[in-house]
Amino acid sequence: MSFDRTPEELAASIGAWATAAEAYELITVDVPAEHWIEALTAARDTLGLSYFDWLSAVDELAEGFSVAAHLAAPDATGVRHLLVRTRVPRERAALPTAVGVYAGAGWHERETHEMFGIDFPGHPHLVTLLLPDGFEGHPLRKEFVLAARVAKAWPGAKEPGESEGDGPARRKMQPAGVPDPNEWGPLKGTLPPVAERPARGARAAGAAGRT
Known part of the structure; x- marks a missing residue:
């Protein structure tokens, strides 16, 4: 109301x-x-x-x-x-x-x-509520890195073609906050670079040429 x-x-x-x-x-x-x-x-x-x-x-x-x-x-x-x-x-x-x-x-x-990471001066007991002791950073800040996702793949359904093994797979998209494992984490520098996606105009032009 x-x-x-x-x-x-x-x-x-x-x-x-x-x-x-x-x-x-x-x-x-x-x-x-x-x-x-x-x-x-x-x-x-x-x-x-x-x-x-x-x-x-x-x-x-x-x-x-x-x-x-x-x-x-x-x-x-x-x-x-x-x-x-x-x-x-x-x-x-x-x-x-x-x-x-x-x-x-x-x-x-x-x-x-x-x-x-916002301070509230005057609060009578501004101590940790949810996060474990020793946790570093503030998880809901947009620059916070979801480090666990570097070592463990993002959950959910697989990309088309991956579950059957006989079809083309789309380029994987990193969810927000998940870093490139070749730039951050235990696999840093050991993975081949991901090919750049063609621009939307280039994809459209290619599709028009095929038709």
């Missing part, structure tokens, strides 16, 4: 520095990082969004990290939803903890901290 106010009216209820837009029946309010706690407090106290659903981030590469908190207000007629979002720089990424506004944010900030 959506609010009975426009995105602009909701943004004004959060703060003069907030902007809002609606997509897929969900209103997102964008706020500057320096107003993060102020925005969450206004969402709770002014808009009545007392239920904290989740908090996470998106790696926007050079643009930094988008951090979003999904808030809700259940009542007798349904549930109103709102997404409050901000942006932090990639270098020294940090955002004040929201635990003082929503106690439920503590678990989500711990997860976001280890998965993206």
Whole structure:
């Protein structure tokens, strides 16, 4: 259930520095990082969004990290939803903890901290939540290398022709985050280079010539 106010009216209820837009029946309010706690407090106290659903981030590469908190207000007629979002720089990424506004944010900030490397100053217990001790890196950053896939093939169905052994096989595509095993890992430098795929125009021209 959506609010009975426009995105602009909701943004004004959060703060003069907030902007809002609606997509897929969900209103997102964008706020500057320096107003993060102020925005969450206004969402709770002014808009009545007392239920904290989740908090996470998106790696926007050079643009930094988008951090979003999904808030809700259940009542007798349904549930109103709102997404409050901000942006932090990639270098020294940090955002004040929201635990003082929503106690439920503590678990989500711990997860976001280890998965993206975003710090949450003021968090009472910002320690590892999911990853094993000694784990290096932040798995949900886009530059993180899926090292295990160098030693173990990507799971799933085989390429056409590979299961039967009597048909042509397509060139294998590396899933996102999986490095070329000839450039990284225990087989580095020992494998033949993969032939370059022809450009789309060249493939089309070749197909036209055959017809």
